[in-house]
Amino acid sequence: MTMATRFIENKSQDCLRTKAAKVALVQVLETLTPTSVIGIGTGATVEVFVKLLAESNATFSHCVSSSERSSKALEVAGLVTKPIAESSSLDFYIDGIDEGLNNGVTVKGGGAALAREKVLATQASTFITIADDSRLVEKLGIFPLPIEILPAAKSSVVHTLKTMGGVPKEREGCVTDNGNIILDVSGLDMMKPKQLELHLNSMPGVVENGIFAYRSADLMVFSNAEGSYCLFEK
Template sequence: MSMAKRFIEMDSSDCLRTKAAKAALDQVLSVLKPSSVIGIGTGATVEIFIQLLKQSGAEFSHCVSSSERSSKALAAAGLAEQPISSCERIDFYVDGIDEGLSSGETIKGGGAALAREKVLATLAMSFITIADSDRLKLSLGAFPLPIEVLPAAELAVTRALQSLGGIPVRREGCITDNGNIILDCAGLDLSEPQLLETALNSIPGVVENGIFSCRKADCMAFSDDDGVHWLASN
């Protein structure tokens, strides 16, 4: 996916998360309709986006959340939400990333909500990511890949990942909203992320992995001290 770059000047005193969240909100508001459905990811930057969305007073249908954490943030902000189980479409999905390429592939799952996040991203007409510029990479793999796994399959999946050159480590104290565990796996070859994404999901016991390559980001906001850099598909 080819990407076009543009730059938005913003107040240098804003924190990086607020800059990225505000840029994403401005993009959403420019085309938002009263019937629009907004998908909400998980994490600190997304929670800033929720607050800014509330403050904007924008009119839209409702939100759909990727996690119990984000559902609590939506409730605290007084924003309408419908459950993911009844979601058929999303106009905009906004979420953070752990790593991302300029071509749109990303790694997600640091907040352990990757399975529901991928459902929402796949349903979305527009997938927008928000992050600081340090998360824009030339290649993926510095961040261990989160993989959601059925608890009963932990040993089997661990062995399968090791056979691929991976070094999986169970995330301590982490049970996902789906009742599963997370294996954070270093050492995998992510040079062909779409092939690896598909291969990992074919391992029995793997619920989902954190490679977002089959469904790439459409627009990516990266903030730094100078402002926000947008990477957007043509």
């Protein structure tokens, strides 16, 4: 993916999440139609987007949520939703990131919804990420990589990850909406994210990992104290 940068001056006192979410909303509203379907990720940043979307009174078909947490946020906002199990295609998917490269490759899963998030991102015609610019990194691996696994496979997967140089740690008190557990793994070589994404998902017991390389972002919105900027595909 070839990316270009577009700066958007916004020196308001909005928090960084709001600045990024407002820019993403503008991008969505430009092509939104009454039949559009919007996928919603998980986390505090995307919940700001949900609130702004509801306040915009935009006309579209419905939202599809990646988690029970986001479903509750959509319900509170009064937006129409349909279950992810009934979804096969989206016009937009909006989500935060834990870290990302300027080519659209990201790591997600801090909210423990990475498996459903990847389903929705893959279904979407346009995948938009929103974050403050501390999440934009030169190389992946600063944020431990979340991997969702079957509980029965914990010992096997941990052993395999250690042979790869990884340092896996089970996320305490975390059970995903799918009934699984999360391993947060540091120390892995992430210089080739596509290959690593595929390799991790080939391990028996692994449900999904948090590398979004095969389905990278089409538009990345970052904010800082000076405003917001977009990294987008040419």
